[in-house]
Amino acid sequence: MTENTDTRDTDATGAQDTDATPDSIATDGGTASADAGGSTTSDSGSDAHGCSTADSDGEVAEEIAIISFGRKLDTAEEIKAGLADDYDLIDIVEYHGDVFEEHWGEYDCFVGLMASGIAMRKTAPLLDDKWDDPAVVVVDEELTWAIPLTGGHHGANGVANDLSKLGAVPAMTTASEAAGKQGVESRAKAVDTHVVNGDSTVATNLAVLNEELGPVERLDGPNAVLVDDDVTVLKRNTESGVVLGTGSVSGADKVQFLTAWRAALDEADLTSADVEFVATATRKEGEQGLLDAAREFGVGVAYLDKESLLEFEGPTPSRSKELIGWPGIAEASAKAAGRDHELVVEKRSHDDAVTVAVGR
Missing domain, CATH: 3.40.50.11220 (Rossmann fold)
Structure with missing residues (x-):
């Protein structure tokens, strides 16, 4: 599923960004995977849509x-x-x-x-x-x-x-779930998508169980793709909304995340209801404060790998690039995961503990 490391990534503001790893399926746009509390992992120019909270679409009870x-x-x-x-x-x-x-x-x-x-x-x-x-x-x-x-x-x-x-x-x-892994349907839920071809999940969930399912591949349209019966296709539940890109020091708590996120949303005249999901780096999996904050927002968490973030590096300089080769996580995550790869709010820092950017 996702890699569990405790490495930390320091950005220009002194706040440190952490991250986690991927898994797989095919979406209507990037590479991603999600984890049980509503998290996902995304790769290569990906959309973090890969696997917390959708409509009543047969996968989520509302x-x-x-x-x-x-x-x-x-x-x-x-x-x-x-x-x-x-x-x-x-x-x-x-x-x-x-x-x-x-x-x-x-x-x-x-x-x-x-x-x-x-x-x-x-x-x-x-x-x-x-x-x-x-x-x-x-x-x-x-x-x-x-x-x-x-x-x-x-x-x-x-x-x-x-x-x-x-x-x-x-x-x-x-x-x-009995094996401590996250099924395809749960991954879809995490990033507010639904499974288009339900019969395919027999094969892809078996691949999850055998740790053979790679990251969710994103394909931006207009485009056409030919897939076989064992490829699960995910489609977004909404055509609007924003993504919160976030980083943090290790151990940042729920209140610090919520305060940072709400301040950034206020700046854009948005609320938590406008958020599709939260995106961060793969090294952040298991950051409990982040997961608790996302749960309070009612959204999932998508994890993006280093290559994806480097492709969508943000405008704000980050010391982490020169120190460990990772770009600033907040802006890069917001851009990589957003459907249009655009920043609505550039990186903001709270308490020297949490960074956040808003993407679309």
């Missing part, structure tokens, strides 16, 4: 129904309150024998506050196609376990992960 027995409604309310900021709609529906059939197709994901056997028996006859069926997760009354039953790569794993905020342990059984 509208949820919590199915609960009457005696467990207090716990259902607790779940709803805990997940309220993460989803567009959360309804609580009291259980009866035909509840799943009655509401099938109305929600992206059902959270069954019940024994897994009940949910399995009631939903099994309704299942048709994994790309169209709602995801199903079960959680026990004590919020000890969150178990995706179906649609792990189509929203269930994400919901189970979010339930961990309430203390539940997410029990993933999809092969890539």
Whole structure:
């Protein structure tokens, strides 16, 4: 997946940029890959679109129904309150024998506050196609376990992960996640894209499992490309939005990232709602403050390699180029990952800890 190093990259302001590594698929524009918390890696003139948060496109759950027995409604309310900021709609529906059939197709994901056997028996006859069926997760009354039953790569794993905020342990059984790797659908979600040809993911997820999937290749149009059945094609969910390019000293915290990002967005009269995803260098994977800040923004993190950043070096001088050969990460990431490779806001520094630039 992504390389995990602790090297740091110092720019002209004294702030240090860190980074991480890649993986693969084909997008409508560069090379990229994403990681579980919504991160991706991008290569060679890439668009960081490769693998945190999209529409209800069959890969991401945004509208949820919590199915609960009457005696467990207090716990259902607790779940709803805990997940309220993460989803567009959360309804609580009291259980009866035909509840799943009655509401099938109305929600992206059902959270069954019940024994897994009940949910399995009631939903099994309704299942048709994994790309169209709602995801199903079960959680026990004590919020000890969150178990995706179906649609792990189509929203269930994400919901189970979010339930961990309430203390539940997410029990993933999809092969890539069970092996500590990120499936293709999760990578697509991380950079606000969706999978166009779902059948291809059998092969590409197997490649993820075997560590054979390279970076996501970006192809800018107008163009035409011929691919075989084992190439997964990703397409952006939106035609607008900006990318935050960011670097930091090792250990910068969530508040420092958020403060820097919001200041840069304010300068361009933008808000977090305008951000497609965050881009940084491959050496930044695992930087917890960055991941926490991106999660608060509701976006993914894309990691770009050295060659990609050198191709899109920004205008602000950076000492890191002469010291270790890397360009300033904030501007280069914003340019490389942006759909038009343009800077909206040049590099800004906060607390000598975080650098940020805004790209389009």
